[in-house]
Amino acid sequence: MSAGHLSNDDFFLRLSELFDERRQKDHGSIHLTQKRMGYGEDTSVEASEPTVAQPFSDLNPSNPFPIIIRATNGKSKDHRGKKIKLSTIVDAGALDGFFAKYAEICKLGMSGLKKRDRSKQKEKLKAKKKKQGISVAATEVKKT
Amino acid sequence: MPYLDTAQSWLTQSTLLLQARPATTRISSKYTITHPPASPKAPKKRPSKFSKEPTESTPAPDPNAPRATLTLKTFDPVSGATLKYSTNKAAEVSRLIQILGRLARPMCGLPEVKDDVPVLGAGGAVEGEGSGAGGVGTPVVEGAPAAAGGKTGQQQGGGAGGKKKKKGKK
Numbered sequence: 001m002s003a004g005h006l007s008n009d010d011f012f013l014r015l016s017e018l019f020d021e022r023r024q025k026d027h028g029s030i031h032l033t034q035k036r037m038g039y040g041e042d043t044s045v046e047a048s049e050p051t052v053a054q055p056f057s058d059l060n061p062s063n064p065f066p067i068i069i070r071a072t073n074g075k076s077k078d079h080r081g082k083k084i085k086l087s088t089i090v091d092a093g094a095l096d097g098f099f100a101k102y103a104e105i106c107k108l109g110m111s112g113l114k115k116r117d118r119s120k121q122k123e124k125l126k127a128k129k130k131k132q133g134i135s136v137a138a139t140e141v142k143k144t
Numbered sequence: 145m146p147y148l149d150t151a152q153s154w155l156t157q158s159t160l161l162l163q164a165r166p167a168t169t170r171i172s173s174k175y176t177i178t179h180p181p182a183s184p185k186a187p188k189k190r191p192s193k194f195s196k197e198p199t200e201s202t203p204a205p206d207p208n209a210p211r212a213t214l215t216l217k218t219f220d221p222v223s224g225a226t227l228k229y230s231t232n233k234a235a236e237v238s239r240l241i242q243i244l245g246r247l248a249r250p251m252c253g254l255p256e257v258k259d260d261v262p263v264l265g266a267g268g269a270v271e272g273e274g275s276g277a278g279g280v281g282t283p284v285v286e287g288a289p290a291a292a293g294g295k296t297g298q299q300q301g302g303g304a305g306g307k308k309k310k311k312g313k314k
């Protein structure tokens with residue numbers, strides 16, 4: 001990747017732009033991936049090599065790994081020139097905050113999905129209100 | 145293993161896969177909007193092999209109907225294990241991203257969140273699922289007091305309940 005990794009905030013900014021673009025075009029895809037960032041500068045290769053004493057050393061790392069989140073607009077082959085690639089690195093400690101904001105952006109961006117059908121719920125609510133109204137009226141009548 | 149039926153079973157299976165292979169497993173989410181039905185590039189329905197006569201009973205697709213889908217995929221290139229879940233409901237998005245966040249923990253090498261039930265319940269888009277998880281979460285050994293709540297919960301979110309129990313047995 002030529003541009004390098006973005007900071008988390010920049011990533012969110014660009015990601016919502018990506019979603020906006022999708023909405024205007026009215027078709028196409030957005031691909032998001034997440035995986036362990038295993039090749040950073042501070043993770044030594046030796047630590048992840050299996051030894052006799054610890055055959056699955058990668059299952060219990062001494063330091064938590066960061067994860068890398070990537071986003072693309074899925075353009076390839078003939079359209080490779082238009083390909084947009086974003087990536088950001090999230091530290092283990094910042095996961096919760098990141099995903100809270102990530103969920104927000106995705107919820108806004110994925111507006112093409114089916115909305116929840118509220119018409120039935122509304123009808124139920126109306127019926128309930130009517131009933132309550134009648135019962136209130138009845139009690140008032142009783143009082144007087 | 146291709147598509148799973150519920151987000152809950154996808155979460156369960158993906159958690160197991162990530163625990164086994166945290167270093168290589170990756171999670172991809174794909175948000176796709178297909179071309180409008182009028183467009184020549186619109187996805188065509190292939191005629192079924194078994195029905196020779198073209199049945200025109202299916203109504204024409206609504207041009208304004210939502211065409212987007214969100215597909216989640218957990219893939220481990222070393223073992224080749226693939227787990228997928230697909231949805232077209234907007235209400236599920238925030239819950240699914242929350243799940244992605246939970247799955248990021250084993251990816252980082254952090255310990256599992258201990259009490260997973262409240263997190264799921266709080267983020268649950270569907271009320272039934274939340275209460276279902278809560279119902280199952282109460283210990284089975286407990287007798288009469290929990291029975292009433294447990295029963296209603298299981299009726300509403302039966303699928304989720306079953307999967308959770310399986311996980312517990314392991």
